[in-house]
Amino acid sequence: MTVRIVDRRFDSKNKSSVNRSRFIRRFKGQIRKSVSDAINQRGVRDLDNGEKIGIPGRDIAEPQFAHGQGGTREIVSPGNDRFVTGDQFERPQGGGGGRGRGQASRDGEGEDDFVFTLTRDEFLDIFFDELALPNLVKRQLAQIEQFKRVRAGYTQSGVPANINLGRTMRGAAGRRVALGGPHAIRLRKLQADLDELRKTRPEDDVEVQHLRREIVRLRARIESLPFIDPFDLRYNNRIRIPQPTTQAVMFCLLDVSGSMDEARKNIAKRFFMLLYLFLNRNYEHIEVVFIRHHTVASEVDEDDFFTSRESGGTVVSSALVLMQKIIQERYSSALWNIYGAQASDGDNWNDDSPRCRELLENALLPVCQYFAYIEITDGAPQNLWEEYQKLQGSHEHFAMQRIATVTDIYPVFRELFKRRA
Amino acid sequence: MTQMPVALAKPLPVGSEWTFEAITEYDEAIGEVAREYGLDCYPHILEVISAEQMMDAYASIGMPVYYNHWSFGKHFLATENRYRRGQMGLAYEIVINSDPCIAYLMEENTLTMQALVIAHAAYGHNSFFKGNHLFKQWTSADAIIDYLVFARNYIAECEERHGVEAVERLLDACHALMNVGVDRYKRSPRLSLEKEKLRQKEREAYLQAQVNDLWRTLPPRPEAEAMPREEKRFPEEPEENLLYFIEKNAPLLEPWQREVVRIVRKVGQYFYPQRQTQVMNEGWACFWHYTLLNTLYDRGALSDGFMLEFLQSHTNVVYQPPYNSPYYSGINPYALGYAMWQDIRRICENPTDEDREWFPDIAGSDWRATFDFAMQNFKDESFIAQYLSPRLMREFRLFSVLDDDRRGKLRVEAIHDDSGYRLLRQQLSEQYDLGSREPNIQVWNVDLSGDRSLTLRHFVHQRRPLNEYNDVVLEHLTELWGFKVRLERQNSDGTVDLLTEKKTERRRHN
Numbered sequence: 030m031t032v033r034i035v036d037r038r039f040d041s042k043n044k045s046s047v048n049r050s051r052f053i054r055r056f057k058g059q060i061r062k063s064v065s066d067a068i069n070q071r072g073v074r075d076l077d078n079g080e081k082i083g084i085p086g087r088d089i090a091e092p093q094f095a096h097g098q099g100g101t102r103e104i105v106s107p108g109n110d111r112f113v114t115g116d117q118f119e120r121p122q123g124g125g126g127g128r129g130r131g132q133a134s135r136d137g138e139g140e141d142d143f144v145f146t147l148t149r150d151e152f153l154d155i156f157f158d159e160l161a162l163p164n165l166v167k168r169q170l171a172q173i174e175q176f177k178r179v180r181a182g183y184t185q186s187g188v189p190a191n192i193n194l195g196r197t198m199r200g201a202a203g204r205r206v207a208l209g210g211p212h213a214i215r216l217r218k219l220q221a222d223l224d225e226l227r228k229t230r231p232e233d234d235v236e237v238q239h240l241r242r243e244i245v246r247l248r249a250r251i252e253s254l255p256f257i258d259p260f261d262l263r264y265n266n267r268i269r270i271p272q273p274t275t276q277a278v279m280f281c282l283l284d285v286s287g288s289m290d291e292a293r294k295n296i297a298k299r300f301f302m303l304l305y306l307f308l309n310r311n312y313e314h315i316e317v318v319f320i321r322h323h324t325v326a327s328e329v330d331e332d333d334f335f336t337s338r339e340s341g342g343t344v345v346s347s348a349l350v351l352m353q354k355i356i357q358e359r360y361s362s363a364l365w366n367i368y369g370a371q372a373s374d375g376d377n378w379n380d381d382s383p384r385c386r387e388l389l390e391n392a393l394l395p396v397c398q399y400f401a402y403i404e405i406t407d408g409a410p411q412n413l414w415e416e417y418q419k420l421q422g423s424h425e426h427f428a429m430q431r432i433a434t435v436t437d438i439y440p441v442f443r444e445l446f447k448r449r450a
Numbered sequence: 451m452t453q454m455p456v457a458l459a460k461p462l463p464v465g466s467e468w469t470f471e472a473i474t475e476y477d478e479a480i481g482e483v484a485r486e487y488g489l490d491c492y493p494h495i496l497e498v499i500s501a502e503q504m505m506d507a508y509a510s511i512g513m514p515v516y517y518n519h520w521s522f523g524k525h526f527l528a529t530e531n532r533y534r535r536g537q538m539g540l541a542y543e544i545v546i547n548s549d550p551c552i553a554y555l556m557e558e559n560t561l562t563m564q565a566l567v568i569a570h571a572a573y574g575h576n577s578f579f580k581g582n583h584l585f586k587q588w589t590s591a592d593a594i595i596d597y598l599v600f601a602r603n604y605i606a607e608c609e610e611r612h613g614v615e616a617v618e619r620l621l622d623a624c625h626a627l628m629n630v631g632v633d634r635y636k637r638s639p640r641l642s643l644e645k646e647k648l649r650q651k652e653r654e655a656y657l658q659a660q661v662n663d664l665w666r667t668l669p670p671r672p673e674a675e676a677m678p679r680e681e682k683r684f685p686e687e688p689e690e691n692l693l694y695f696i697e698k699n700a701p702l703l704e705p706w707q708r709e710v711v712r713i714v715r716k717v718g719q720y721f722y723p724q725r726q727t728q729v730m731n732e733g734w735a736c737f738w739h740y741t742l743l744n745t746l747y748d749r750g751a752l753s754d755g756f757m758l759e760f761l762q763s764h765t766n767v768v769y770q771p772p773y774n775s776p777y778y779s780g781i782n783p784y785a786l787g788y789a790m791w792q793d794i795r796r797i798c799e800n801p802t803d804e805d806r807e808w809f810p811d812i813a814g815s816d817w818r819a820t821f822d823f824a825m826q827n828f829k830d831e832s833f834i835a836q837y838l839s840p841r842l843m844r845e846f847r848l849f850s851v852l853d854d855d856r857r858g859k860l861r862v863e864a865i866h867d868d869s870g871y872r873l874l875r876q877q878l879s880e881q882y883d884l885g886s887r888e889p890n891i892q893v894w895n896v897d898l899s900g901d902r903s904l905t906l907r908h909f910v911h912q913r914r915p916l917n918e919y920n921d922v923v924l925e926h927l928t929e930l931w932g933f934k935v936r937l938e939r940q941n942s943d944g945t946v947d948l949l950t951e952k953k954t955e956r957r958r959h960n
Binding site: 031032033034035036037038040044045047048049050051052053054055089090091092093094095096097098099100101102103104105106107108109110112113114115116117118119120143144145146 | 470473474477478481494495496497498499500503505506509510518519520521522523524526527528530531534550557572614618622625626627628629630770771772773774775778781846847848849850851852853854855856858859860861862863864865866867869870874877878880881887888889891910911912913914915916917918919920922923926
């Protein structure tokens with residue numbers, strides 16, 4: 030009788046995933062708090078990883094009736110090295126010999142955090158919980174699906190314009206070899222026989238004549254194989270695949286002028302980082318344009334956007350102008366959902382701020398699905414804020430928030446992008 | 451040692467990489483030796499799993515199927531975290547008390563470890579499950595998997611019908627009472643899937659009728675009212691199994707809720723023997739993996755390299771750190787159990803005068819017969835009380851310390867000397883008595899005619915109080931009972947005082 034061995038290694042691995050997600054759902058409050066703490070602690074670049082989360086052990090205890098400390102008990106322990114019957118000694122503090130009351134160790138354990146690691150997905154899920162990019166649905170539903178034709182191999186039927194000559198000729202050559210092959214072998218044999226006979230027999234010998242006729246007949250058969258047959262024809266095949274038209278482009282506008290100190294830039298960077306993660310996660314076809322500005326604006330790649338440093342005065346409108354230009358050139362608003370997010374400390378040249386408002390109101394807001402402005406300052410509102418405030422009531426898809434410290438980012442971010450009914 | 455015929459066996463595969471063929475060969479060889487020793491086992495299945503699956507199995511107490519609950523997720527996360535940080539190796543064996551018995555082999559293990567696990571789990575534990583009276587009486591190895599499937603499906607169905615939240619709340623409450631939800635003395639009827647399914651429906655109807663009858667609100671008869679009322683308690687005898695009492699008598703539970711209570715209770719009952727026989731069971735398995743593999747080695751089937759690796763992990767498992775070591779965390783059940791079984795064999799084969807005095811009935815007897823008797827008829831508590839020898843107490847250098855909170859100092863009560871052996875043995879045995887280790891809490895009374903409140907009574911043992919969780923547990927109980935719940939304490943002098951009282955916050959209407 031041989032034993033039955035079952036190889037289960039390839040069975041589903043995540044038997045516990047339901048329980049795991051239930052655990053996370055149940056303690057979402059505590060976990061969310063840890064997550065937002067974690068965001069503040071983290072550097073910008075490693076936001077995209079999982080996170081080690083600790084939640085208070087007491088909160089998740091599974092209570093049962095059990096004895097507490099006190100009363101009388103006898104404890105048997107191994108390894109006696111010094112005691113004789115009747116010895117008396119102080120209660121050890123925490124662990125050790127008789128364990129004593131164990132107040133320190135037992136209670137200490139109870140208070141310990143329960144530490145575990147969230148996967149990247151779980152981490153982000155909690156992080157982006159209940160958020161959705163506003164108004165994306167609108168165009169998603171309104172737009173007719175477009176198709177793109179892509180090559181997809183070859184077929185045997187099609188229109189003449191699509192004939193693929195190379196494939197067709199290759200097939201024809203193959204067919205001729207396959208069909209003519211046996212004849213060719215026979216022909217070579219007959220020719221050899223004939224050559225042999227001719228050495229001994231005269232030309233008009235019956236057998237020689239017979240062989241010659243046979244050779245002629247075979248040649249004719251080989252000749253009669255068509256050079257090309259309808260069977261050989263191959264056509265380029267093209268199929269239609271749906272082209273997602275729910276593409277969105279996100280403009281990140283960042284003030285890197287001299288008035289934005291390192292701490293403020295850091296806050297802004299984190300805000301965009303969250304935004305970028307959020308977009309990457311929620312929408313597959315999304316492009317992000319990074320524009321940073323001081324007195325002049327420039328479009329940079331993600332790397333430069335978050336890392337490089339510049340300084341100088343501030344002309345906010347330069348960034349808006351550049352954004353408008355890029356929209357006109359590359360992202361026609363018929364095809365793209367456009368989102369804008371601007372971060373600044375609100376410090377701007379006084380006469381530039383009204384121009385910013387005008388630009389926003391006349392050029393950008395009409396083509397944008399959503400535009401968010403965050404002002405990173407702990408002081409009084411600056412002139413840009415005041416100008417922008419004039420827009421707030423009349424434009425539903427314009428939002429503005431103020432962030433004072435790094436811990437404000439998360440709530441503000443949620444507020445800005447919270448799921449709208 | 452050598453009652454076995456010393457026949458040279460063909461060498462088994464060597465190397466650390468395992469293959470299915472090699473495992474089969476080992477299993478056959480080990481099985482053959484086990485049969486020669488007369489081990490009576492269920493047939494077994496070996497399942498090869500990955501480390502991740504092992505963690506899954508861990509989280510659900512080793513069960514291949516189990517219902518879903520967040521607490522299992524918590525255990526999974528805790529295990530995973532410790533494993534990832536390298537704080538713990540995964541125990542390399544999990545074995546399921548079922549017929550056929552299922553033993554897991556972890557993919558990462560070497561061939562030697564696989565052989566060790568086969569000997570330990572598939573023959574050691576397996577024969578214990580089949581032979582020990584507690585397992586025979588209390589668990590139905592042939593039906594447990596079926597029952598767990600039934601439980602999982604039933605609970606999933608409840609989640610669909612009544613919402614995950616409601617089921618979760620109910621399970622939380624049941625889990626809190628799981629350790630006071632076992633029958634300690636009564637034997638539960640056997641489980642069977644068909645029976646369960648068949649009877650579950652009628653049970654629903656019947657139980658509800660019972661409960662309704664109990665709580666019938668007929669207008670009281672005047673003459674009865676006039677008679678001097680004698681205080682009659684319900685239940686008439688205190689009930690130790692809280693979950694059972696809830697299942698049968700809680701007035702407001704719906705039929706599906708009763709069924710869920712029953713499921714948790716049944717599963718708890720299934721694990722009860724395991725909690726009572728840890729030392730014996732692990733010791734038995736260690737003894738047999740050691741004996742089986744050594745026998746194979748003596749016959750030339752195993753290489754020296756194999757034995758070195760095997761002995762290395764064997765000694766790790768049965769190591770008992772002394773009380774003052776940083777690694778000390780109580781008595782290692784593997785160490786104690788293994789040492790006791792080895793010691794029993796020694797007493798049978800090479801008894802000293804001391805052994806003859808202490809164990810006149812087994813000294814010099816046939817060790818296999820003695821083993822089977824001991825394995826079949828004891829649990830940890832009684833096993834230690836019966837078989838712990840003075841020699842072993844000396845070897846372990848056991849000593850007993852009295853911790854009385856009325857005294858300022860701890861006192862050494864007994865050590866491993868002539869005057870201490872009996873006391874030491876009795877106290878160690880008591881340490882393994884679940885009855886005294888866990889608080890004795892029973893259903894005392896239900897105020898049938900009044901506010902329907904439920905009174906529990908904690909029978910205090912050696913003045914030990916309950917821990918701080920009793921409040922939360924009581925809340926869970928209130929949730930199940932649906933009316934006020936009281937917890938009383940009965941001290942050893944017979945006086946009774948009220949510990950806590952919980953009122954229901956709301957009547958449940960779901």
